[in-house]
Amino acid sequence: MEEAIKKAEVLIEALPYIKKFHKKVIVIKYGGSILGDEKIRRGVLEDIVFLNFMGLEPVLVHGGGPNISDRMRQSGKKTDFVDGMRVTDEETLVVVEEELKSLNDLIVKEINELGAKAVGLNGKDHQLVQADKKKGKVDLGLVGQISGINTEPILNELKRDRIPVVLPMGVGKDKLTYNVNADEAASHIAVALKAEKFVLLTNVKGIMRNPDDPNSFLSTLTTKEANGLMENKVVQQGMIPKVKACIDALEGGVGKTHVVDARTPHGLLLEIFTNQGVGTEIVK
Numbered sequence: 001m002e003e004a005i006k007k008a009e010v011l012i013e014a015l016p017y018i019k020k021f022h023k024k025v026i027v028i029k030y031g032g033s034i035l036g037d038e039k040i041r042r043g044v045l046e047d048i049v050f051l052n053f054m055g056l057e058p059v060l061v062h063g064g065g066p067n068i069s070d071r072m073r074q075s076g077k078k079t080d081f082v083d084g085m086r087v088t089d090e091e092t093l094v095v096v097e098e099e100l101k102s103l104n105d106l107i108v109k110e111i112n113e114l115g116a117k118a119v120g121l122n123g124k125d126h127q128l129v130q131a132d133k134k135k136g137k138v139d140l141g142l143v144g145q146i147s148g149i150n151t152e153p154i155l156n157e158l159k160r161d162r163i164p165v166v167l168p169m170g171v172g173k174d175k176l177t178y179n180v181n182a183d184e185a186a187s188h189i190a191v192a193l194k195a196e197k198f199v200l201l202t203n204v205k206g207i208m209r210n211p212d213d214p215n216s217f218l219s220t221l222t223t224k225e226a227n228g229l230m231e232n233k234v235v236q237q238g239m240i241p242k243v244k245a246c247i248d249a250l251e252g253g254v255g256k257t258h259v260v261d262a263r264t265p266h267g268l269l270l271e272i273f274t275n276q277g278v279g280t281e282i283v284k
Contacts, residue, residue: 014273021272022055024196025158027254029186029245031063032238034203034262035103042110044201047268048163049116057158061166061189062107063182067099084241085134088141088179096179097122100167107165117162124169124177126153129185131170131178144170144178146185149192187245191252198249199271200242201262206280207243209234220281223247246282257282 028048034040051058068086072079072095080087088096104120111118123129131144157164168185170178183200190198207229209216221229226243229235235243239259246257260267260279270278 010274013275014269017273018054018056021196023057025057025059025190025193026051026197026199026272027059027061027186027190027193027195028199028201028268029061029063029183030201030262031065031182032203033066034201035062035064036066040262041107043265044262044268045107045110045114047266049111049114050269051272052116052161052163059154059158059164059166059189059193059195060107061168061182061186062100062103063168064096064100064103065182067103068096071095071099082136082138082140084238085136085140085143085181086179087138088143090142093142093177093179097167097169097177100169104165104167111163111165117160118165119157119162121153121157121164121166122169123166123180123185124171126150127171128153128166129168129170129180129188131172131180133172133174133176133178142176142178144172144180146170146180146188149188151189151192154189154193181241183241183245184248187249187252190249190254194253195249196255197272198246198254198257199268200245200257200259201268202239202242202259203261203263204239205261205264206259206278207235207239207282211236218280219277220283223250223282223284226282243282250282250284 048058108118108120127150130148132147134143134145154164168180168182170180207218249257258271258279260271267278
């Protein structure tokens with residue numbers, strides 16, 4: 001009986017948030033090694049389906065870096081990274097798109113099996129993700145810098161009560177296809193859709209003031225504080241593009257951004273629908 005009462009209390013706590021976020025767009029970025037874990041993936045997709053059933057409008061943008069790297073190793077092709085970006089020649093681009101398409105098909109299939117309606121969207125189609133060739137210290141090949149987002153394909157699916165699942169490829173004015181960073185793509189899409197929230201799912205608890213001290217977890221940060229943590233090298237490596245993506249989203253008008261550990265059971269729902277949350281909230 002007590003357990004049933006606790007469940008009811010959680011639902012009551014969630015009620016104001018369900019009402020507040022009804023028909024609001026929530027952009028979720030999901031990728032990395034946690035995308036390949038079947039149990040974790042199912043939990044995340046269950047949460048996204050729940051959001052859809054509760055009247056919110058989730059948009060999922062996914063990466064696939066580990067899958068792409070595994071495929072490159074199996075084929076014997078060397079992968080070079082510069083500042084975290086994969087140098088992409090034509091052969092690599094084919095592998096990138098094939099692996100992302102395979103993951104996209106899997107995610108769409110599993111969401112549909114959970115009872116919602118999902119549709120896969122390739123960022124290069126219908127000029128959904130527009131990109132220019134990214135300039136760097138060295139030639140990165142077919143790596144794109146996002147220059148614009150065409151929201152029409154996503155909005156059309158949301159009107160049909162479908163969950164758009166976007167794979168991050170871009171297309172240039174030169175008609176070339178570009179490999180784009182998934183965090184960056186998700187952030188730009190959140191801004192273009194005027195999303196209420198932008199959530200980055202990761203394989204860490206959130207942002208820590210001291211990575212070696214579990215008690216240094218930060219539940220809330222301002223953009224100023226987040227920039228300070230990057231400048232002081234507290235936020236490092238793979239977390240940098242995620243924090244930057246959150247800051248860019250906030251500066252572009254997104255309401256709130258969140259970094260959430262996908263390994264926490266129903267962490268996405270706990271972050272959105274409870275007072276305390278479970279991840280790091282970054283606000284203006």
